[in-house]
Amino acid sequence: MSxxxxxxxxxxTERLALCPWEESDAAEFSALxxxxxxxxxxxxxxRKGIGELLAxxxxxxxxLLPVRRRQExxxxxxxxxxxxxxxxxxxxxxxxxxxxxxxxxxxxEAAGAVLGAARATGRRRLWATVGTWNTASLRVLEKxxxxxxxxxxxxxxxxxxxxxxxx
Numbered sequence: 001m002s003x004x005x006x007x008x009x010x011x012x013t014e015r016l017a018l019c020p021w022e023e024s025d026a027a028e029f030s031a032l033x034x035x036x037x038x039x040x041x042x043x044x045x046x047r048k049g050i051g052e053l054l055a056x057x058x059x060x061x062x063x064l065l066p067v068r069r070r071q072e073x074x075x076x077x078x079x080x081x082x083x084x085x086x087x088x089x090x091x092x093x094x095x096x097x098x099x100x101x102x103x104x105x106x107x108x109e110a111a112g113a114v115l116g117a118a119r120a121t122g123r124r125r126l127w128a129t130v131g132t133w134n135t136a137s138l139r140v141l142e143k144x145x146x147x148x149x150x151x152x153x154x155x156x157x158x159x160x161x162x163x164x165x166x167x
Contacts, residue, residue: 004121006061007081011113016106018065018079018113020057021050025066028075032098061121062091067110076101079110081118086127093118093128095140107140115144119166126166132158
């Protein structure tokens with residue numbers, strides 16, 4: 001375990017609730033991951049993934065959380081902190097939403113809540129890595145003060161490494 005505080009796992013914004021995963025989220029999580037169109041994500045694979053996310057949260061004190069609209073109660077995506085391409089000391093913010101939820105400001109709203117949660121852990125810096133083609137995601141990060149550090153090339157193409165200092 002790190003010397004940082006555990007991230008708050010129940011976050012609310014005006015329109016959204018971010019709370020820990022439940023096994024019952026597997027079907028919707030699977031549907032979201034299938035929207036990528038790159039692989040087949042079965043419900044069983046999503047259920048296993050949720051188990052791995054919950055185990056990682058227990059070990060690290062940071063979490064990737066499902067996002068639901070508060071009024072409707074529906075699962076629309078996820079947002080949170082992961083180690084990803086970074087470290088536990090300087091984790092990455094990550095988010096993904098159903099296409100039907102794009103363009104509504106949900107990613108920006110959820111990311112703001114996660115930034116506050118990251119600040120509460122005592123961390124000083126966050127990272128984000130995103131495909132340079134993903135202008136909407138880059139815009140969300142820029143709205144929250146992330147700046148481009150560098151670009152790397154991976155199998156999937158160019159990756160922008162964005163960083164933000166937390167105060």
